[in-house]
Amino acid sequence: MSRLLDDIDSPESLKALDIDQLKTLSNEIREFLIDNVSKTGGHLASNLGVVELTIALHYVYNSPWDKIIWDVGHQSYTHKILTGRKSLFPTLRKYGGMSGFPKRYESVHDCFETGHSSTSVSAALGMARARDLKKEHYSVIAVIGDGSISGGMAFEALNDAGRSRNDLTVILNDNAMSIDKNVGGLALYLARLRSSPGYGKAKRDIKGVISRIPYIGDSLVSGIERLKNSFKYIFVPGMLFEELGFTYIGPIDGHNLDELISVLRRVKNMKGPLLVHVVTVKGKGYKFSEENPERFHGIAPFDAENGHEETSPDMTYTKAFSNAMLSAGARDKRVVAITAAMKDGTGLGRFAERYPDRFFDVGIAEQHAVTMAAGMAAAGLRPVVAIYSSFLQRAYDQIIHDICMQDLPVILAIDRAGLVGEDGPTHHGVFDISYLRSMPNMCVLAPKDGQELDKMLQFALSMDGPVAIRYPKGATYYGHDAHQTDIDVMNWECLQFGADVAILAVGRMVGIALDAAAILKTMGINAAVYNARCIKPLPSSTLADILINIKRLVTVEDNIEKGGFGSSIAEFIFDNDIKGVDLDIIAIPDRFVPHGSVDKLLNKLKMTPQGIASRIYERINGNITVRNRG
Ligand SMILES: Cc1ncc(C[n+]2csc(CCOP(=O)(O)OP(=O)(O)O)c2C)c(N)n1
Ligand SMILES: CC(=O)[C@@H](O)[C@H](O)COP(=O)(O)O
Numbered sequence: 001m002s003r004l005l006d007d008i009d010s011p012e013s014l015k016a017l018d019i020d021q022l023k024t025l026s027n028e029i030r031e032f033l034i035d036n037v038s039k040t041g042g043h044l045a046s047n048l049g050v051v052e053l054t055i056a057l058h059y060v061y062n063s064p065w066d067k068i069i070w071d072v073g074h075q076s077y078t079h080k081i082l083t084g085r086k087s088l089f090p091t092l093r094k095y096g097g098m099s100g101f102p103k104r105y106e107s108v109h110d111c112f113e114t115g116h117s118s119t120s121v122s123a124a125l126g127m128a129r130a131r132d133l134k135k136e137h138y139s140v141i142a143v144i145g146d147g148s149i150s151g152g153m154a155f156e157a158l159n160d161a162g163r164s165r166n167d168l169t170v171i172l173n174d175n176a177m178s179i180d181k182n183v184g185g186l187a188l189y190l191a192r193l194r195s196s197p198g199y200g201k202a203k204r205d206i207k208g209v210i211s212r213i214p215y216i217g218d219s220l221v222s223g224i225e226r227l228k229n230s231f232k233y234i235f236v237p238g239m240l241f242e243e244l245g246f247t248y249i250g251p252i253d254g255h256n257l258d259e260l261i262s263v264l265r266r267v268k269n270m271k272g273p274l275l276v277h278v279v280t281v282k283g284k285g286y287k288f289s290e291e292n293p294e295r296f297h298g299i300a301p302f303d304a305e306n307g308h309e310e311t312s313p314d315m316t317y318t319k320a321f322s323n324a325m326l327s328a329g330a331r332d333k334r335v336v337a338i339t340a341a342m343k344d345g346t347g348l349g350r351f352a353e354r355y356p357d358r359f360f361d362v363g364i365a366e367q368h369a370v371t372m373a374a375g376m377a378a379a380g381l382r383p384v385v386a387i388y389s390s391f392l393q394r395a396y397d398q399i400i401h402d403i404c405m406q407d408l409p410v411i412l413a414i415d416r417a418g419l420v421g422e423d424g425p426t427h428h429g430v431f432d433i434s435y436l437r438s439m440p441n442m443c444v445l446a447p448k449d450g451q452e453l454d455k456m457l458q459f460a461l462s463m464d465g466p467v468a469i470r471y472p473k474g475a476t477y478y479g480h481d482a483h484q485t486d487i488d489v490m491n492w493e494c495l496q497f498g499a500d501v502a503i504l505a506v507g508r509m510v511g512i513a514l515d516a517a518a519i520l521k522t523m524g525i526n527a528a529v530y531n532a533r534c535i536k537p538l539p540s541s542t543l544a545d546i547l548i549n550i551k552r553l554v555t556v557e558d559n560i561e562k563g564g565f566g567s568s569i570a571e572f573i574f575d576n577d578i579k580g581v582d583l584d585i586i587a588i589p590d591r592f593v594p595h596g597s598v599d600k601l602l603n604k605l606k607m608t609p610q611g612i613a614s615r616i617y618e619r620i621n622g623n624i625t626v627r628n629r630g
């Protein structure tokens with residue numbers, strides 16, 4: 001049977017449909033999303049929740065003339081379908097395939113790239129101001145979730161936009177969920193709006209609100225009564241958003257296409273900063289994701305019939321951290337755990353259950369999480385802030401100003417360090433070594449396996465200053481079975497002796513370096529391999545000892561080459577005026593790495609055992625121009 005979806009390849013083709021057809025289309029899109037994401041994996045629940053909203057936006061507005069900005073961008077799949085990318089879904093998040101986030105290179109309809117949360121209102125206000133300065137005429141719409149609107153940047157932007165005279169529409173997609181249940185005062189406030197006993201009051205006060213709208217389309221200006229009757233939705237005065245300077249419209253049922261389209265048609269003609277509050281159900285239309293939106297937020301391939309995911313690895317670094325935190329919490333009552341809306345992603349779920357009083361989910365607020373931890377440390381607690389590497393970039397200044405400058409004992413547990421794979425460049429955690437090692441007082445550690453992670457956490461909790469422990473997404477390393485019970489966290493571990501070259505490897509790259517050394521052996525090259533678990537401070541006497549015997553060093557790290565671990569070795573050689581050393585830094589090159597599986601990306605970057613072995617072989621044999629530009 002033919003589907004309406006088969007003929008939809010642009011917003012124009014959508015506009016040819018009537019409302020009943022749009023409803024049919026929304027069902028077809030849901031089936032399409034479930035079918036495709038079950039095969040590729042991806043952010044299913046958020047996308048199922050915005051099918052009608054996305055249809056209504058493209059039905060009413062004229063993208064790419066009008067600009068639609070998707071906050072985080074993880075919910076942009078229907079937007080991608082409606083803007084001509086349906087056929088690319090089998091390639092979703094695969095190397096060379098379609099990104100899971102808006103990308104300007106993919107489509108003119110992706111007017112602004114996202115991935116990190118809470119950026120859309122700032123970007124939209126920027127576009128609106130540019131439009132007005134250039135005397136152009138188009139609508140700018142930011143679509144932001146109830147989780148993302150709680151982020152500091154979103155508040156800053158609302159504060160600015162609310163007082164501006166610029167025309168701008170913020171669509172608040174409220175599903176009461178971040179990845180987990182949404183937290184904080186704003187979430188409670190939105191819950192009150194949703195249950196809306198204030199409807200009656202709103203209706204009484206509507207006249208006052210309308211009088212504050214600077215301009216309403218011609219047909220409406222004439223009669224407030226007519227407006228009142230024709231708007232089934234509500235203007236609610238005296239609320240937070242109104243006080244900030246926005247005209248608030250809502251709450252609207254985000255799955256009712258008639259209502260959405262009629263509201264957006266009117267909103268399109270209104271002036272000034274507007275906030276349209278749309279209520280949706282995360283995971284809508286698929287039993288398993290409605291029941292369990294957390295699990296279907298970002299999911300690996302799964303069986304669409306029963307919702308079962310492909311099996312995940314037994315022991316990940318995240319699970320090792322989770323275990324280590326349970327033990328740390330039992331040992332020391334001063335240990336507290338903080339997450340910025342990533343409780344399960346960072347493995348803190350079990351700590352939260354076991355020690356609810358010592359667990360803090362602050363919402364999508366990395367800056368606040370870090371400074372709050374500094375406050376806790378200053379007041380005698382031992383805070384562990386677990387944040388993904390790329391999201392921690394948000395808190396760069398807070399780490400310097402609030403933690404390092406006061407030399408406070410805050411532990412940064414940095415998950416998803418290195419390449420994360422399918423989420424791509426917005427999420428790869430490849431900058432943390434560079435920015436953390438430049439901070440005075442900061443100690444930077446990287447475990448090669450789960451056992452070291454545990455020891456590092458214990459060590460960090462015994463320290464009086466800041467410690468960052470960075471570890472990657474995925475299965476822990478098992479290859480090296482000679483586990484030491486007495487790990488000297490501040491020193492490197494020699495895993496293999498060899499006289500021709502010393503490979504100094506960091507974290508996940510240790511196992512890969514050992515495999516590279518095995519390949520080199522078959523090529524007649526004896527490589528020493530060191531687990532460079534302490535990145536800062538460098539264990540200078542160990543490094544100096546290595547350099548007495550071996551003048552050829554290769555560093556291997558899953559961090560950007562500029563300013564990373566390899567750079568610190570170059571600085572050491574330079575600072576100590578050590579002559580005759582050949583240093584090769586194998587790291588992420590100076591460009592953004594696309595999405596794709598971690599294995600595929602490492603392969604492309606020639607950071608696999610074979611790639612590293614070949615590069616070392618060629619360098620030793622005279623061709624020193626080989627770089628990892630893959
Ligand atoms: C700066 C930053 N921190 C954390 C995340 C991880 N993250 C992605 S989506 C999400 C929840 C967003 O909730 P909401 O905006 O309500 O969208 P929903 O998933 O409910 O549709 C979080 C915490 C992120 N992308 N960016
Ligand atoms: C959209 C977003 O930022 C998160 O959902 C992220 O994709 C989670 O990554 P993990 O799947 O590695 O937890």
Ligand SMILES: [Mg+2]
Binds near residue numbers: 146175176177178
């Ligand atoms: Mg939400």
